[in-house]
Amino acid sequence: MRTFLLSVICCALLTAQSAEERTLLLRSGDKISGTVVTENDTAVVLKTSFGEISVLKSSIKPQSITVYLKDGSVVSGEIESRSDAGLRLRTSFGVVTIDQANVDRTSEGGTFIPGTMKDEEFLYADERLIDIFFDPTGYTMEKGAIYISGLSWGVALSENIDVSSSYWRYFLADLNIRPKFRLYKSGSIESEQSFAVGFHFHSAGMTGKMRYVSVTEPVYNWNGPTTYQTMQRWESVGDASDSRVWTEFFAAYTLSNLKADKQGRISYHLGASVIVHPEETMPRAWIALDNDITSKFKIIGQLYYDPYQPSYRQMGNEMRNKSPFDLDFGFVYAYDENLRFGIHYQPYVILFYLKF
Template structure:
């Protein structure tokens, strides 16, 4: 039986693709042993594949073992037989064959130095490279060749000298022409400096860009959209990037409560350079069955109670009244008002909202990450859902009336700000003027979201103090390339953002 398990395990290992950890190990060991690109390729070719990424797990284990237990000697096939002979290659590094004005990237030098800059002039075999520290005059024969061997997510492969690189793309020169490749489309990549494999692990995004791109700050959308074919999940909605300028989301809490809804966003304008990006977008939201309770919750501080048509006291608003199911009611429900007893409380309405927003972000002058802002205007037809009055006749014959004649048209002006503090950590802030805004304590906001108050996965509590002009700030942390969590000081206090790239 143990032999059977061994055979099954061996068969699985032979057929299973190489692990990322094995690729990293092969690259790092080869670099430390001083193997050139040609050295490593000759070892890989023995397994009938052109690249490390195409090895199986078992083959990768054999390669790692060979590298760990051998000197810098490699086996080469004879031309006329199946035997192998040992050859030691010349250790001289390969110098850059392609150097031209405009090349902008890291330049690796024969003495081990590495500089980041742009070639601005070449005279008498001297490259004048502009860096942050000034212009350096470097002999051409001191610059190592940097070549790229990469495989894209669509299995396309490119190999050649690296001409230019920024935070989002690579310009690779092949014998058939120059090719621009977006880093987000790279499945695997190896770099060779002077013919030797570099052990560095490539990432799709760098701190120049930040670990992730925001499409909203708290409740407020910005003008940027999801990447095409990207699935998105937050604490209140799910969405999908349909094209490079159009995305769609839906609030799943409302949809699960029979209020199907769609929230498309369209980017109208977009300009992008290596240091700055701006965009202008519009968005709408439509709900086919928007619950009247949610509409009342938005303007609960504008709806006031009267009894038997007397004692008009506009200070006794819905957010201050003891309502069943609200924290203000406590355990004494007999003295609280049940909204379900009021006429027309079960009525649902067609809801729409629309907004326009402008966003800008640029490279931080300090060189650490990016800084950006957005300004937007949003409105909706919530006030049209609310009638002038809702009446309820008690068992004692008294008439209670909720008056909605003081409800204005909804508006929200907002400005948001984001700043990369570290590669994974952002500072975010928002300032807004919103005539539906109310401040809820933390425990009430959590109860509201979980459905202990109103519907689950939404915010429709009636309580809270009105705050027409207010601000909020907090931090978001990227756990990995896909998942981000946030903490701030206003409702909803906690934020999540989960993206599945190339879904």
């Protein structure tokens, strides 16, 4: 009888230990919590409050993790295996094994471990900017990501290369392509740097830039000789019927720092571009900042130099630029897993895009 009771107790303990509670974050944005019933190479079966659910592992977000060690070190990577003894991670510098006794806390994507991170903390916002409004940053998109906005579409061919195109310009017979190459990335979760270069090739069409010119036009008099009048005005560099090839070249650097309270990041962006057109060579430079207010909402400020981009007021009143420097300010909001939208001061005022 004593042996039987011990056997029952041991079985109960083993069952309790094997009843692993797990919360899965899916690629669709859904989150499912329950007790693991079975698990194999392709699926996980969870016992939830609404029954047993089989979840394909291909539908689960990759299990990335950031491990904070007791000595102050921080290691990020994808989970290769884990046990009570520790973690085996695939990182940017190879596969590493971390003893559980050295772990202070972790933050994870895909599977969340309760209590490892405060609810109000987030290391990255839902949106990492690849552009400041219409100027590039040092970031590229995640591998395999696809987006479509009101003006363009893009796809990431790898972690370091993405390609986009302004599809609205197809109506101007402008076959255009904008490859972007990330040449450098370094740092840790606390502070990271990224540098990218690229170009935007256009087979035709207007540049979207304007120049201030003096134009002499005839003034016809019914009862007298024709006279001429000289006026100053803004005119487009290139027009919709322009069939000449032109290209924009750009480079951008980003420094992103985790806030001290671990409620998101502040990122600094520095960049320059030049449009080479048969009529003009047009430079532009910018410095910008984006600040995560929440994991879904960030504000953006930008100071830029561009003598070929007048303000609405200058264009309307035919005023010359008093200064080639100007400001832009706005926000971006990640409504859900796919939809982002925002507003900013300079043209174009409203921005939105879908990301897949």
